[in-house]
Amino acid sequence: MHVGIIGPGNIGGNLARRLALAGHDVTVSFARDQAKLAAFAAEIGATVGEPSRAAAADVVALSVPWGVIDAALAAAGPLTGRIVVDTTNQFGPGGVLDLGHTAARHNADRLPGARYTKCFNTLTARFQAQAARRTGNARVVQWICGDDTQAKAILGQLVDDAGYAPVDLGGIDQCAVMEAPRRPGAVYGEEYRAADAVAVVEAVRTGRPIPPTPTY
Numbered sequence: 175m176h177v178g179i180i181g182p183g184n185i186g187g188n189l190a191r192r193l194a195l196a197g198h199d200v201t202v203s204f205a206r207d208q209a210k211l212a213a214f215a216a217e218i219g220a221t222v223g224e225p226s227r228a229a230a231a232d233v234v235a236l237s238v239p240w241g242v243i244d245a246a247l248a249a250a251g252p253l254t255g256r257i258v259v260d261t262t263n264q265f266g267p268g269g270v271l272d273l274g275h276t277a278a279r280h281n282a283d284r285l286p287g288a289r290y291t292k293c294f295n296t297l298t299a300r301f302q303a304q305a306a307r308r309t310g311n312a313r314v315v316q317w318i319c320g321d322d323t324q325a326k327a328i329l330g331q332l333v334d335d336a337g338y339a340p341v342d343l344g345g346i347d348q349c350a351v352m353e354a355p356r357r358p359g360a361v362y363g364e365e366y367r368a369a370d371a372v373a374v375v376e377a378v379r380t381g382r383p384i385p386p387t388p389t390y
């Protein structure tokens with residue numbers, strides 16, 4: 175699959191590396207330091223492209239700091255019909271922003287016509303990189319939200335290819351538990367494995383509090 179990464183930094187860079195390793199055709203784009211971007215692409219077996227090239231991929235990862243999203247989207251151009259996976263968190267200069275709705279809703283509204291999904295945002299980049307080689311039941315959950323079931327299924331395959339256990343948490347407006355800040359009653363910032371994710375999904379689906387965070 176052709177995967178475009180807009181912002182191959184801590185999070186997007188790990189994703190690019192993992193998906194290139196799995197045999198996907200990865201285009202990395204959007205950096206202030208073009209020499210660093212070229213060196214990174216060569217290291218992992220990806221291609222450097224303009225953001226518009228990344229935006230033409232089958233799946234497009236948006237992985238830039240919150241305050242840079244509008245600039246990245248302007249550089250990418252229209253994402254109509256594209257499966258977009260948003261890895262971002264709503265951190266402003268003073269900390270976590272209160273948007274009045276989910277951050278996923280906020281960004282989905284900035285992406286008219288795109289097949290919006292959100293994933294890879296709940297765990298630190300360092301942990302994601304460390305955990306990506308796990309196998310079997312020890313694999314770490316990457317929560318997915320979105321309103322497009324088929325887009326989530328395609329993303330789920332990429333999550334699996336990258337080395338994680340994909341879990342569909344629900345829709346764009348029901349995904350607050352996977353969003354910042356880290357707090358009791360949320361999965362954001364917590365390690366989960368697939369067996370413990372089932373009860374979380376059921377709780378979110380039925381509007382109940384999620385079970386206590388598991389320890390491993």
Ligand SMILES: NC(=O)c1ccc[n+]([C@@H]2O[C@H](COP(=O)([O-])OP(=O)(O)OC[C@H]3O[C@@H](n4cnc5c(N)ncnc54)[C@H](OP(=O)(O)O)[C@@H]3O)[C@@H](O)[C@H]2O)c1
Binds near residue numbers: 181204206208300
């Ligand atoms: N870091 C984490 O542990 C973590 C965990 C979960 C989710 N997230 C979220 O994922 C998103 C990406 O985080 P990240 O830590 O991967 O970001 P990052 O490494 O700081 O930056 C991502 C990419 O954006 C590029 N970029 C281009 N123009 C930029 C500009 N004007 N200002 C800043 N960066 C620019 C950077 O390249 P250049 O530096 O060459 O410009 C870099 O490749 C954020 O929304 C973050 O909240 C992060």
